[in-house]
Every structure is written in C-alpha cells, then in structure tokens.
Amino acid sequence: MININNLHAxxxxxxxxAKEIIKGLNLEIKSGEVHAIMGPNGVGKSTLxxxxxxxxxxxxxxxxxxxxxxxxxxxxxxxxAALGVFLAFQYPVEIPxxxxxxxxxxxxxxxxxxxxxxxxxxxGMLKLIKGKSKELGISDDMMRRTxxxxxxxxxxxxxxxxxxxxxxxKFCILDETDSGLDIDAIKVVADGVNKLRSPDRSFxxxxxxxxxxxxxxxxxxxxxxxxxxxxxxxPELALELEEKGYAEFLKAEEQEKAA
Amino acid sequence: xxxxxxxxxxxxxLSGGYDAGFYTEIESEKAPKGLNEDIIRFISxxxxxxxxxxxxxxKAYYHWLKxxxxxxxxxxxxxxxxxxxxxxxxxxxxxxAPDTIDDVDPKLLDTYEKLGIPLREQEMLSGxxxxxxxxxxxxxxxxxxxxxxxxxxxxxxxxxxxxxEAIQNHPELVKKYMGSVVPYSDNKHACLNSAVFxxxxxxxxxxxxxxxxxxxxxxxxxxxxxxxxxxxxxxxDKGSYVSYLxxxxxxxxxxxxxxxxxxxxxxxxxxxxxxSTVQNWYPGDFNTGAGGIYNFVTKRGLCEGRNSKISWTQVxxxxxxxxxxxxxxxxxxxxxxxxxxxxxxxxxxxxxTGTKMIHIGKNTKSRIISKGISAGHSxxxxxxxxxxxxxxxNARNFTVCDSLLIGNDCGAHTVPYVESxxxxxTLGHEATTSKISEDQLFYxxxxxxxxxxxxxxxxxxxxxxxxQHLPMExxxxxxxxVAISLEGSIG
Numbered sequence: 164m165i166n167i168n169n170l171h172a173x174x175x176x177x178x179x180x181a182k183e184i185i186k187g188l189n190l191e192i193k194s195g196e197v198h199a200i201m202g203p204n205g206v207g208k209s210t211l212x213x214x215x216x217x218x219x220x221x222x223x224x225x226x227x228x229x230x231x232x233x234x235x236x237x238x239x240x241x242x243x244a245a246l247g248v249f250l251a252f253q254y255p256v257e258i259p260x261x262x263x264x265x266x267x268x269x270x271x272x273x274x275x276x277x278x279x280x281x282x283x284x285x286x287g288m289l290k291l292i293k294g295k296s297k298e299l300g301i302s303d304d305m306m307r308r309t310x311x312x313x314x315x316x317x318x319x320x321x322x323x324x325x326x327x328x329x330x331x332x333k334f335c336i337l338d339e340t341d342s343g344l345d346i347d348a349i350k351v352v353a354d355g356v357n358k359l360r361s362p363d364r365s366f367x368x369x370x371x372x373x374x375x376x377x378x379x380x381x382x383x384x385x386x387x388x389x390x391x392x393x394x395x396x397x398p399e400l401a402l403e404l405e406e407k408g409y410a411e412f413l414k415a416e417e418q419e420k421a422a
Numbered sequence: 423x424x425x426x427x428x429x430x431x432x433x434x435x436l437s438g439g440y441d442a443g444f445y446t447e448i449e450s451e452k453a454p455k456g457l458n459e460d461i462i463r464f465i466s467x468x469x470x471x472x473x474x475x476x477x478x479x480x481k482a483y484y485h486w487l488k489x490x491x492x493x494x495x496x497x498x499x500x501x502x503x504x505x506x507x508x509x510x511x512x513x514x515x516x517x518x519a520p521d522t523i524d525d526v527d528p529k530l531l532d533t534y535e536k537l538g539i540p541l542r543e544q545e546m547l548s549g550x551x552x553x554x555x556x557x558x559x560x561x562x563x564x565x566x567x568x569x570x571x572x573x574x575x576x577x578x579x580x581x582x583x584x585x586x587e588a589i590q591n592h593p594e595l596v597k598k599y600m601g602s603v604v605p606y607s608d609n610k611h612a613c614l615n616s617a618v619f620x621x622x623x624x625x626x627x628x629x630x631x632x633x634x635x636x637x638x639x640x641x642x643x644x645x646x647x648x649x650x651x652x653x654x655x656x657x658x659d660k661g662s663y664v665s666y667l668x669x670x671x672x673x674x675x676x677x678x679x680x681x682x683x684x685x686x687x688x689x690x691x692x693x694x695x696x697x698s699t700v701q702n703w704y705p706g707d708f709n710t711g712a713g714g715i716y717n718f719v720t721k722r723g724l725c726e727g728r729n730s731k732i733s734w735t736q737v738x739x740x741x742x743x744x745x746x747x748x749x750x751x752x753x754x755x756x757x758x759x760x761x762x763x764x765x766x767x768x769x770x771x772x773x774x775t776g777t778k779m780i781h782i783g784k785n786t787k788s789r790i791i792s793k794g795i796s797a798g799h800s801x802x803x804x805x806x807x808x809x810x811x812x813x814x815x816n817a818r819n820f821t822v823c824d825s826l827l828i829g830n831d832c833g834a835h836t837v838p839y840v841e842s843x844x845x846x847x848t849l850g851h852e853a854t855t856s857k858i859s860e861d862q863l864f865y866x867x868x869x870x871x872x873x874x875x876x877x878x879x880x881x882x883x884x885x886x887x888x889x890q891h892l893p894m895e896x897x898x899x900x901x902x903x904v905a906i907s908l909e910g911s912i913g
Contacts, residue, residue: 260883270869
C-alpha cells in the first residue's frame with residue numbers, strides 16, 4: 164500500500180527560511196493495516212500528514228513516497244485525493260455560505276471525474292449522502308448547514324469521518340482526530356472509523372494519547388521523535404508510552420541505544 | 423489550426439476566458455466620428471423622431487458641454503476623448519426595419535445564438551417546456567434588432583418594445599416618464615446619454631397586470647470605437663408586477679469603449695418591479711488592462727405610489743471600469759427598495775458600485791446586500807448612500823457590505839454614507855472583509871476539488887445571499903460566470 168522511504172521535508176518559516184522537520188522517516192503500511200504514530204508536540208506528526216497529502220509550503224528535499232507503486236510526491240493534492248489519499252483534519256476548516264450537500268457533491272464528483280467515472284446527479288448524490296450519514300448516525304440537519312460553520316468539536320470530526328465514508332479512500336490519515344473531543348464523542352468517531360476498516364484500506368492514526376487507540380485498535384504503533392520514527396512495536400507500545408510519558412520513554416530509549 | 427489562430431486561441435485563454443469576446447463581421451452604418459450638434463440631429467433623423475425629442479436631446483447636449491466629470495468615485499483612467507468615438511453604429515441590413523424575425527440578417531441572429539440567446543420564438547420554446555419563456559429585446563450597437571413575444575404580451579396590454587418604437591407609438595408615455603426619474607442634468611454621463619441615446623427597451627405594464635413572463639434586454643456592443651448609449655424605461659402601473667433582466671457583452675477590442683446608459687423605473691401604488699442585471703462587458707486585457715468597457719451607468723427607480731416596491735439585483739463581472747449605483751427613491755408611504763449586488767473584479771478591473779436609498783415616505787423600508795470580490799490587481803469599492811428625509815417617519819434600512827479578497831495585490835473599499843433627518847428611523851449597517859485562506863483552499867483540494875473550482879465554490883458561497891435573488895433562468899448562468907471571471911486569479 165504505502166511506502167515511505169528516507170523522507171526529508173522542510174517547512175517554510177515566517178522569515179522565509181526552510182526548516183527541516185522530517186529527517187529521514189521510513190514507514191511501510193500494508194493493505195488493511197492500521198498504524199498509529201505517537202509522539203510529543205513538535206516532532207513533525209502533523210507535518211507528516213501535510214507532506215503526504217501535498218500541502219503547499221511543505222517541501223520534500225529527499226526520499227520517496229509511493230502509494231501502490233505510484234510516486235505521490237509528483238502529484239498535486241487533488242490528484243493524490245483521486246488516488247485515494249484522505250486526510251481527516253485536526254482542525255476542519257469552515258467554508259461560510261457553502262452548504263454541506265453542495266460541498267460533498269463537488270468533492271465526490273471531482274474525484275469521480277478524475278477517476279474517469281460518471282458524475283452523480285442530484286438524486287444519486289442525495290441517496291449516497293443519506294445512506295452514508297445513516298450508517299454513521301449523522302443527522303440530516305447537519306447536511307443542510309454550511310461546511311463546519313457553527314459545528315461543535317464533535318460534529319466537525321464526525322463530518323470528517325462522513326467525508327471519508329463518502330470518498331472511499333484507500334489510505335486515510337487521521338491527524339489528532341481525538342483532540343478536543345470528550346470520551347463520548349471519541350467513541351462515536353472511532354465507531355465510524357471502525358466501520359470503514361476493510362482489507363483494502365489502510366489507516367495512519369496520529370495521536371498524543373493512548374486513549375483513542377482503545378477504540379481504534381492499531382496493528383502497529385510507532386513512536387516519533389525529532390522527525391523520525393524511533394521505535395516500532397505492537398499495541399502494547401502505546402500502553403508503555405502512556406505509563407512512562409514521552410520524556411522518560413525517549414530518555415530510556417537513548418540510554419538503551421548508547422549501551 | 424494555423425499558427426496565428428493557435429496564438430489567438432491561447433491568448434484568449436490567458437485573458438481570463440472571456441468567451442463572449444468574438445466580433446461579428448457585419449457591414450455597419452455609422453455616424454461620422456465625434457460629437458457635435460449635427461451628430462445629434464443625425465441620430466434623431468435616423469430614428470425619424472418627432473421634434474420634441476430632438477429638442478430634448480439638444481438641450482441635454484448644450485448642458486453637457488458645461489458639466490464637469492464626476493470625480494468622487496475611486497477609479498483611475500485617462501480622460502475620455504469624446505471626439506474620438508462614434509455615437510451611432512447600426513448594421514446596414516437594419517436600415518429598413520425588418521417586418522418579421524425571418525427578415526433579420528442571419529448573422530445577427532447567429533451572434534445572439536452564439537451568446538445563448540435564441541431570438542426565434544419557436545426555438546426559445548422548443549425543448550424548454552419546463553421553463554417559462556423569456557421575452558427578449560436584442561440591442562446590437564445602437565439599434566434594437568428584434569423584440570420577441572410582443573404579440574403574446576399585447577394580449578395582456580403590456581407594451582414591450584424598443585425605446586425608438588415607443589417614441590413613435592406611445593409618445594404620451596415617453597414624454598411623461600422619460601427623464602422624470604433621471605433628469606438630463608443629473609450627472610455628466612447621464613446628460614451625455616440624454617443627448618445621444620440610441621436605443622434600449624421600453625416596458626409598460628398596465629394596472630393590475632402581473633406580467634406572465636420574464637422580460638429581458640440583451641445588449642451587445644460589436645463595433646470598435648463605438649459608444650453604446652442605451653436607455654431603458656420601465657413603468658409599472660397600479661398593482662402590477664414585472665420582472666426584468668438585462669445581460670451585456672462585447673467583443674475584445676484594444677481600445678477602450680464608453681457605455682453610458684440610463685435606466686429609469688417607475689412603480690405606482692402597489693406595483694412591484696424586480697430588475698436583474700448580469701453585466702459581462704469585456705473587462706480589458708487580463709495582464710495589461712488594455713481595452714475594455716467604461717461602464718458608466720445611471721440606474722434609478724422611483725417608488726411613486728404607496729406600497730410599491732423596486733428591487734435591484736446585479737451581478738457585475740465585466741467592464742474595465744464600473745461606475746454604477748442603482749438607486750431607489752422611496753416616495754410612496756410603505757414603499758420598499760432593495761439592492762442586492764455581487765461585484766467581481768479581476769485583472770486590472772476597477773469597480774465603484776453601490777446604491778442610494780432615499781427615504782421620503784412614511785414607513786419606507788430599504789435593504790442593501792453588497793458582496794464585493796476582488797482578485798488580481800483590481801480595485802473594488804462599495805459606495806452607498808442611505809438618506810432619511812424629515813417626513814420619513816419610521817423609515818428602516820438594513821445594510822450588509824461584505825468584501826472578499828483573493829491574493830495580495832487587490833483592494834476592497836467600503837464607503838457608506840448615512841444621513842438621517844428623522845429620529846424615528848432605524849438604520850443598521852454591517853460590514854466585513856475577509857480573504858480566501860490557504861486553509862480553505864487546501865481543505866477543498868484534499869477532497870479532490872481543483873484550486874480553480876475551490877475558489878468558485880467559496881466565492882459562490884460568499885455571494886449566495888445575492889445570487890438567490892436572481893430569477894431561476896439566470897441563477898445557474900451567474901454561478902458559472904462567477905467561476906469564469908475568477909479564472910487565473912490564483913497562480
């Protein structure tokens with residue numbers, strides 16, 4: 164599915180200088196797997212999600228990223244989306260005046276067009292939206308509102324999951340989807356994600372806390388520090404992190420390496 | 423495709439996708455270049471006008487010579503050389519007015535066809551059963567080419583014709599109403615129009631009649647160095663209703679062209695007039711700003727009677743310079759005025775547009791919703807006046823002015839004047855300025871929507887409040903136009 168090899172990436176700072184954030188990251192996620200990346204603030208987790216989805220201002224200086232053998236780095240964001248890359252935003256963006264229905268229709272049809280499929284008409288779209296929102300337990304009322312405007316934290320994240328369901332991506336990145344959510348809201352969102360798990364879809368779940376991983380059970384957990392993955396293990400790694408805290412965990416790792 | 427043609431096609435593509443920019447090769451009869459008394463006599467004679475009309479024109483002309491140019495708008499341009507333009511141009515084939523649409527030069531019909539305006543009634547009706555018909559007056563340079571559905575409308579007593587015909591056939595109405603809302607001395611551009619206006623549309627809806635179809639005028643400037651000075655007069659008698667639309671396009675010429683129009687609307691007791699405009703004159707070269715139309719228009723409505731209502735909706739996407747303030751004089755008690763505007767500027771366009779709401783009668787209400795969108799190197803100003811006269815007890819106004827900026831080289835300005843001389847008035851004003859953010863664009867793009875499409879989506883959302891006031895037939899077109907106007911606005 165996705166292969167990230169020796170990835171180096173820079174972010175443009177306010178003074179126009181390039182600052183390296185991702186420093187030689189390697190990661191392979193196979194079809195149907197759920198991987199979690201954990202790590203303290205500022206190690207480059209969100210940067211990684213932007214680099215993978217192709218945001219302007221995040222420049223790759225070395226390494227490669229391939230999705231099913233296709234070089235992602237050559238493509239612009241909408242082409243990556245058409246290939247099946249989906250990013251559930253940490254802070255979903257408000258678009259005033261644009262109805263959810265209109266937005267979803269634009270997105271679904273833009274992807275269908277890029278993939279050489281027929282565009283859906285209004286009725287077909289309505290059916291699709293109704294079906295998916297029912298599956299995820301999202302009210303029709305939300306569909307009549309404008310994109311993310313006046314949505315609660317929980318609604319915004321549920322909206323991200325709904326879009327994920329509608330666009331049927333291959334590779335989903337969840338960027339701190341649990342941030343700002345209470346336990347009940349986390350359960351609802353995790354439920355949605357679990358419903359979308361399938362043998363031909365992979366997930367990369369970025370989070371600070373083990374809590375989310377109680378509900379979205381990962382196959383593999385990675386620890387990220389200073390722009391790299393420093394440790395990889397099973398779900399038990401998340402528990403270990405939760406117990407020790409990042410500082411102590413990373414210190415112990417360093418000592419182990421030195422020894 | 424020959425190399426030159428290829429280049430032209432590419433240049434057209436780069437120039438912001440103005441697809442109405444074609445020129446129709448047609449033999450045309452023009453007045454001699456320049457402006458003087460003889461030219462005015464020439465125009466009046468061409469139109470076989472009665473003496474009183476010529477007198478009015480000459481009076482306006484001599485007043486115009488003394489009038490200063492209005493200088494308060496935030497627009498910059500080289501002074502107009504009034505002697506370097508033609509004031510009358512008409513297709514030769516129209517010299518003797520054709521009796522039926524089949525006698526009209528096919529080239530002219532094709533021109534409108536290409537613009538999506540079929541003029542043959544049966545064509546208009548075929549295949550559009552679910553759509554109500556729209557009656558069209560098609561104005562080509564200085565002359566009305568055809569007016570459709572006249573007979574159908576006559577059954578209701580509605581007069582819909584070119585203004586030239588109305589001067590011949592209904593002089594009493596023209597004499598009474600023309601110049602009653604916009605006097606010739608109003609401003610320099612209106613004064614010029616009063617002297618040299620060539621054609622335009624005339625509408626009269628009799629008492630108690632609800633006009634069964636949309637009426638519309640489609641203005642086309644074709645010739646180079648030619649000004650278009652059309653004049654529209656709409657009279658809605660007691661208890662009547664009419665919805666009227668106008669559309670405008672012009673070919674791409676390198677020279678600037680003047681369009682100075684007047685629109686007058688009169689609504690009597692309990693009458694309602696809804697006036698919608700989609701203005702897409704050639705905006706000038708996208709990269710240099712060369713050429714384009716100077717759109718200097720005076721539009722004003724008079725709510726003469728009690729409970730009358732005039733509503734202006736405009737989508738302004740074209741023109742190099744737009745100078746335009748569709749206004750309402752709320753004279754009748756309980757009368758209402760509305761102004762809904764979307765003004766989009768891109769490239770080197772400049773727009774200074776807004777409205778005047780003059781409250782004279784008691785319990786008069788006005789509502790202003792203005793959405794300005796600036797991109798490229800353009801400048802976009804909302805300028806509005808809300809004036810409450812001493813007798814306007816309980817007058818109410820609500821104004822919203824929102825500006826949206828795309829990129830870093832454009833400008834948005836809001837200049838509202840509010841003057842209340844009656845302390846029972848309630849006036850509200852809200853204004854915002856925002857920018858399309860990188861976050862919004864990336865969010866859309868991550869969902870598969872291209873950057874251009876994302877901008878169109880966001881801008882249409884921004885302008886939705888106004889666009890929804892357009893008649894159905896226009897709303898979809900307007901949304902597409904919004905998208906086209908913003909092509910190339912982000913690198």
